[in-house]
Amino acid sequence: MLLDVNNVSIGFADTKPMQMVVNNISFQVDQGEILGIVGESGSGKSMTALSIMGLHKDTARITSGEIRVEGNNLLSMSENQKRSYLGKEIAMVFQEPMTSLNPVMKIGDQVSEMLAIHTRLSRKEQKEKTLEALFEVGLNNPEELYNKYPHELSGGMRQRVMIAMAMICKPKILIADEPTTALDVSVQAQILALLKKMNKEHGVSIILISHDLGVIRTMCERTIVMSQGKIVEQGLVEDIFRNPKQEYTKKLIDAVPSIHKKMVEIETVVQSPSKVNGQVSKMLSVNGVNIYYYQNGRIRRGVKKQIVKQASFHINEGEVVGIVGESGSGKSTLAKAIAGLNMFYEGEITCTETRPQMVFQDPYSSLNQAKKVQWILEEPLKIKGGYTKQERRRLVKEKLSEVGLLEEIGNRYVYQLSGGQRQRVCIAAALMLHSKFVILDEAVSALDVTIQRQILNLLMELKDKHNLTYLFISHDMNVIHEICDRVIVMNEGKIVEQGDTGEVFRAPKDEYTKKLLAAIL
Structure with missing residues (x-):
């Protein structure tokens, strides 16, 4: 047994009574195994992973249990002892590499930093190892990438860099927290294949956290199902998919398109x-449309880049x-x-709807975080004009109800809502003007x-x-x-x-x- 999580409970100390987010969970990971953890947001799966890495928030407290790596309890170690394990014996890959990578550090410096912390290699040796690690994760031009910044790479390339950084010290355990959620289907397949390759060639054990049950079924031998901070079911992946015992597990499987x-x-x-x-x-009719981007959004000679070419459909x-x-x-x-x-396009775009509306991927960044939901939904009506204050409030209440939200949600800020509630607000906003x-x-x-x-x-x-x-x-x-x-x-x-x-x-x-x-x- 490589990793043993035994009766671990985690709570937040800044609430009274303490809010428990993980309740008495136990599981093990064997050498060379890929273990899946699935569950909805708030189920405790990411908090469990962060606690293994010692990356939980300062207000989070591990109130009971043990986390043992090869028999050594991480929770009883000093900070100096932990450093010899975290990053070297246990590494982690996060969901969004753009926020995990330092935007002002070059790729080569970020990857080689792991070697500077955990080894005594010279600068020259660190660079050689870094180039090897970048090449091993499928980045075929490591010399060029070494001096680039994260924003100059695609999402798939950034995730490969994160895997190179995590694997460069040859850890025994790799925790991958939603590593493919934001990636396209073909890039997702490439990253999952890369993780499989690391598992096979280096014998690294992987804890794969995902809400995508297709990913879990493809990658893992065993899986843990979490809900509200508890493990509700665990076992062999195929057994759980074919014959789930718990109603929550059945609900997860039935919800998958x-x-x-x-x-x-x-x-x-x-x-x-x-x-x-x-x-x-x-x-809508789109006929022979070419779409361009210009540097800084300004039309300048020589900096026009064509993105869409001769698109036609209806x-x-x-x-x-x-x-x-x-x-x-x-x-x-x-x-x-x-x-x-x-507006930088050629060709014809004809729409019978005067105000097409748009709902974006990330509701948190597309909604005004400084305003309450009531203000956000009223604003389109104010701009259009012709509505009294009472009429605007009535329409907001109706639209909140239509998207399955209570009237009281109008008095909350965006950060006080769950991901699903935020997306419902975005849909309500798109429909406020009856588009x-x-x-x-x-x-x-x-x-x-x-x-x-x-x-x-x-x-x-x-x-x-x-x-x-x-x-x-x-x-x-x-x-x-x-x-x-x-x-x-x-x-x-x-x-x-x-x-x-x-x-x-x-x-x-x-x-x-x-x-x-x-x-x-």
């Missing part, structure tokens, strides 16, 4: 597109049309042009599987109630398959394939589409 569950026509009930005089009415009223593709494919750039947020056309840009990708299910159900209910039309952008092919009538596939700024979702998924014509579908877990 999966092409493999139903590789047939989409079963979601979708309202028929609107017709006028027997003709299908178009909500969306009928009442349809849900999906756009899929990897990061950099141009799907979000296209969405912003349709929403009027990027019939909503663009959803990765609107569910950062949510836990059960919260994702709730939001998808809400979107379809609102669509049927108000006859809405959605442009749904996602890297999750399972979600696209479940809710979209038609799908558009983008690669390197071009539309490479489009058609009925069922047909495209069953018989893709383009090689890129086939690659995306092959990467689905």
